[in-house]
Each structure stands twice: as structure tokens, then as C-alpha cells.
Amino acid sequence: xxxxxxxxxxxxxxxxxxxxxxxxxxxxxxxxxxxxxxxxxxxxxxxxxxxxxxxxxxxxxxxxxxxxxxxxxxxxxxxxxxxxxxxxxxxxxxxxxxxxxxxxxxxxxxxxxxxxxxxxxxxxxxxxxxxxxxxxxxxxxxxxxxxxxxxxxxxxxxxxxxxxxxxxxxxxxxxxxxxxxxxxxxxxxxxxxxxxxxxxxxxxxxxxxxxxxxxxxxxxxxxxxxxxxxxxxxxxxxxxxxxxxxxxxxxxxxxxxxxxxxxxxxxxxxxxxxxxxxxxxxxxxxxxxxxxxxxxxxxxxxxxxxxxxxxxxxxxxxxxxxxxxxxxxxxxxxxxxxxxxxxxxxxxxxxxxxxxxxxxxxxxxxxxxxxxxxxx
Ligand SMILES: C[S@@+](CC[C@H](N)C(=O)[O-])C[C@H]1O[C@@H](n2cnc3c(N)ncnc32)[C@H](O)[C@@H]1O
Numbered sequence: 001x002x003x004x005x006x007x008x009x010x011x012x013x014x015x016x017x018x019x020x021x022x023x024x025x026x027x028x029x030x031x032x033x034x035x036x037x038x039x040x041x042x043x044x045x046x047x048x049x050x051x052x053x054x055x056x057x058x059x060x061x062x063x064x065x066x067x068x069x070x071x072x073x074x075x076x077x078x079x080x081x082x083x084x085x086x087x088x089x090x091x092x093x094x095x096x097x098x099x100x101x102x103x104x105x106x107x108x109x110x111x112x113x114x115x116x117x118x119x120x121x122x123x124x125x126x127x128x129x130x131x132x133x134x135x136x137x138x139x140x141x142x143x144x145x146x147x148x149x150x151x152x153x154x155x156x157x158x159x160x161x162x163x164x165x166x167x168x169x170x171x172x173x174x175x176x177x178x179x180x181x182x183x184x185x186x187x188x189x190x191x192x193x194x195x196x197x198x199x200x201x202x203x204x205x206x207x208x209x210x211x212x213x214x215x216x217x218x219x220x221x222x223x224x225x226x227x228x229x230x231x232x233x234x235x236x237x238x239x240x241x242x243x244x245x246x247x248x249x250x251x252x253x254x255x256x257x258x259x260x261x262x263x264x265x266x267x268x269x270x271x272x273x274x275x276x277x278x279x280x281x282x283x284x285x286x287x288x289x290x291x292x293x294x295x296x297x298x299x300x301x302x303x304x305x306x307x308x309x310x311x312x313x314x315x316x317x318x319x320x321x322x323x324x325x326x327x328x329x330x331x332x333x334x335x336x337x338x339x340x341x342x343x344x345x346x347x348x349x350x351x352x353x354x355x356x357x358x359x360x361x362x363x364x365x366x367x368x369x370x371x372x373x374x375x376x
Contacts (some may be wrong), residue, residue: 014283031171065344069104095166099134170232179188241303244246257291264289314355
């Protein structure tokens, strides 16, 4: 039933709120926990923290090297030409963090002033604190900028959409394989309360309800195996599909995850660049799960989109000209800055760093050529 010992000294305002909610209403799903840990309006991680960079809890690809955003910028300009260089289009970023990726994209896009003139830039961001950070970083941008909290608020039209480390924040449910009357079945992994030495702590538990095998779960599952299901990712895919069927466009997602659906617990929490137990200090650690790219691709196919990838990040960036761009930059840098550039690029592409675990998938309208950076 229980599988995680927690630091009993750790209590956060959000932990107290969750404990009170569980006492009143019963255990909550992992999805409910993730949604609160990241998005609680007052105490959610993205609502209160400045999580990025050396001082924060993690560093994302655009924060590691400007080359990442420059290559994505070149990809976007090229893709805009592929969809017919519309005189007006939506350039949408999902979960823009500090705004670094969009800042690098818009700087790179200066090579095609018509692109910048045509772009209505929409930043989809739920965190007021990060929205302020994005506004500050993009204050001199030479494109029309708009902030929304939901994709649905954006008007129709041709669209190019990008999301780096966005899908991994979307809440997942977890199901644990078990048996009932010798028949295989599943119970949902929930979060309840364990009381120890008079103190209540969040603790994993299992649902009383039994479920049939969730769609996509491998038939090889053994008792105790965990299968993860995202309900939020398919919803986003359907919203994108409606948009990309009505008008030409593409959505590019870069994230960590597995190319094939599989078994296993990928729920993780990060604080100060260190992994910690997922239920530890809710609201003060980044809680994410690996993206199931196979399931995402299946949902996108079913919704009528063309799927390219997933490709490992190293291969994708390599095909977009990472080496040439790095070479061009290095000649203008001091020795120290050149070293920093080299270290950053190594992090982006080395197989033991972000090169393989991070993958890139492109969802496109029908009847467009193979997107740049992909082989299928
Ligand atoms: C891990 S950060 C990635 C930031 C940025 N893309 C980067 O690469 O540096 C996740 C971002 O998604 C935002 N976010 C999380 N859930 C969201 C949601 N449901 N809708 C919109 N933004 C969301 C967070 O506030 C944050 O800006």
C-alpha cells in the first residue's frame, strides 16, 4: 500500500491544504497532486518560485545555450515559408518559462522581417510571476505580443506552435497492476495520509476501486507494475488538431520521455538541481513526469494530424545545423565564453545528458512536406 518514507519534518502551506482536503474528501489522484503542486493559485510551484538557472531548481535547454533558441527560430522561419508565408499567423509558445526561447526566436527571426511583421505572438502561461518575467525579457521585442492562460483563448488562423518542457508538467494518473479473484486488474495510485508520531504526512495509497487494463498498457504488465496515463496531453492534442485542420501549421514539442509506451513510475521532483521524493515539500519542488511520446503520437494520428518523430534532441539539433552555428559563434567569443558555449552544447547533445532522453516531435496539418530536422 505505502511505498515512500517522507521527511516528517517537512511541511509546506500546500501540504497542510492537501492534508485538510484529503481528510475531508478522501485520497487524491496523482494528477490532482501534480496540478496542485505546480498550479495551486497561491502556493503552486510555478506561482511562487523562480525555478530556472543556477540559483533555481533546474536549467532548461534555452537557458543552457542561445543556440537552442536560434535553431528553433530558424526552424520556425523555414516552416512559415513552408505553409505559404501567410501575411498574418499565430506564433504560439506553450509554457514559456522566463521567455528565453521566444526572445532567441524573435532575435533570430530578424533575418526575415516579413515573418516578424506577420507574427501574432501568443505566450500561453498560467503563472503570473513567470508572465511578468517574460514581459520584462521581451520588452524590446519587435513583434505583436499577447499573453493568454489557455490555448483556446487564441483566435483561429495559421499557427506555428512550440513547447519546450511543457508536456512534462501536465498531470498524469498512475495505475498499479494487481489481481482480483485471480484475474488481472488495476487500482489507481492515490495520495492519502499516514499519521506517524502524531503528525500527518502525505503518503501513497491505492484506490478501493478496481479498473480494467488502461488503454495502451503493455500486456506484459506484472503485479505492482505502474502504468501512467495523461488526460491533459490528449486534450491539448485535440485542441491543436482542431486548429491545424482549419488552417495550416505545425506544433513542435521538445521534452524528456520515452518513445514507446511502457511500464514504470516516472513521477519525479526536483529541488536545487537534486531529485527529491515526489511528495516532499509540495509547492516547493518541480514535480513532473516523463512524456509518453507513443501515446501522444497515437492521439495525434487519431485526431487527423501528421506526426513526425520523436527524434532524439541531439539528432534534431544536428540536422538543423548545430555544429555550423556553434562554429560561427565561437570565432567571435573570448576563450572563457567559447568554453561555456562548448559546455552548453555538450549538455544539449551528449547521450548521457539531454541528447537522447530529450526528444522532439512535430504535429502537422496534412499535405505539408516533411518538417526540417525529421527523417519520417
Ligand atoms: C519547465 S517550464 C519550461 C519553461 C520553458 N519552456 C523553458 O524551456 O525554459 C514549464 C512552463 O510551463 C508553464 N505551465 C505549466 N503548466 C501550464 C499550463 N497548464 N498551461 C500553460 N502553462 C503552463 C509553467 O508556468 C512554465 O512556464
